[in-house]
Amino acid sequence: MYSVLLVDQNKHALNRTKTLLDWKSIGFQVSESTDQFSEVIPLLAExxxxxxxxxxxxxxxxxVMLVHRIRKQHNIPIILIGGSDDFQIARKALTYQVRDYLTDPVDKEALTKSLLTLKKELDFKHTIDSQFYRPQPGKNTNQSAASIIEKVKYYVSAEMNQNIxxxxxxxxxxxxxxxxxxxxxxxxxxTFNEYLLQQRMxxxxxxxxxxxxxxxxxxxxVGYTEMDWFYKKFKExxxxxxxxxxxxxx
Structure with a gap:
């Protein structure tokens, strides 16, 4: 079960989002929520x-400033809800690598779809981490690099039919x-793209x-939906x- 922190300075909207989904049925649970932006960083530490x-x-x-502060310390996935239609605001948020940007009031189906997409990635990351030891402090750089590359190759093998x-x-x-x-x-x-092509072919x-x-x-x-492109790459x-x-x- 993946733990979620909900943040909304409107208490009514916060409670609505809490009860919008059967969170556990899709592999998530709302572990904490807050209506104060100032509480987010301390909660992340805890x-x-x-x-x-x-x-x-x-x-x-x-x-956006909160997202900026989070990104200084954490790579945790972030989904943004609502906000203005101002393209500049949305673009600024996306520079901080937010996972998704949904309209308010949040649509149940849109949020569910976003969460399921994220869950697939989190599940796969967990699988990768269980397949390979994480590099330990003090290990030599070459060994650590080799472990990372093996994870990349494992992903290619396992997700060959997807857009990689x-x-x-x-x-x-x-x-x-x-x-x-x-x-x-x-x-x-x-290069990675050369390796990916080789493995697919x-x-x-x-x-x-x-x-x-x-x-x-x-x-x-092997990950091709456009047949003309597959024919071309295979013949090449x-x-x-x-x-x-x-x-x-x-």
């Missing part, structure tokens, strides 16, 4: 939250995307050879079309 939800309606500037980006993986592992990309290239002697070759899946099904299995990688490859391997 509790191990998985998510903060902040209603910023009528408090746009102060809410280094930015998404970086967020899960709490690393800067450019830094992680640099470390990956140093460790693997290829090798998996596609395996599926074409060992299964009776239709070619579009193979493409979907193997020198033959997917259909020709299957015949050749039969």
């Amino acid at each position: 509790w191990n939250f998985s998510l903060i939800i902040i209603n910023m309606k009528n408090y746009n500037s102060s809410a 980006t280094l930015k998404k993986i970086s967020r899960l592992l709490h690393f800067n995307s450019a830094y992680l990309g640099q470390k990956f290239k140093q460790h693997e002697n290829m 090798e998996k596609a070759k395996q599926l074409l050879k060992q299964t009776d899946l239709k070619i579009y099904e193979v493409a979907n299995k 990688y193997t020198g033959v079309s997917a259909k020709e490859y299957r015949k050749k391997m039969a």
Whole structure:
């Protein structure tokens, strides 16, 4: 169960959000709530939250400042609710890597969808952490880097059929995307995108050879929804079309 901190300076709206969902049925629980922005940082020091939800309606500037203060100390996911239609405010909030920006009054389906998307990432991060030991203080840098790269490769293998980006993986592992990309290239002697293409094409070759899946099904299995793009990348990688490859391997 993932722990949530609700923050809303309007007590009525705060109570409405608390009772809006059956939180536990989707894997979350509201562990704490506050109607004072000033209480958020102390609460973060006291509790191990998985998510903060902040209603910023009528408090746009102060809410953005709160997010700024949080980001100085924590990488915790943040969902913002309400606020102004002012694009500048929304853009400023997004620079602090908030998870989502929902309108007020918050829609039950929209909030549920946002939470389920986050839960999938939190679940996967937990799986990664249980598969690999976290680097310990005093361990040498090469060993730590190797552990990080193995987590990246594990994600690629497990989520092959999804839209995979280094930015998404970086967020899960709490690393800067450019830094992680640099470390990956140093460790693997290829860029992350080159590795991702290699893994997808090798998996596609395996599926074409060992299964009776239709070619579009193979493409979907390795993360391609645009068939023309899959055909192009497969031919560039193997020198033959997917259909020709299957015949050749039969």
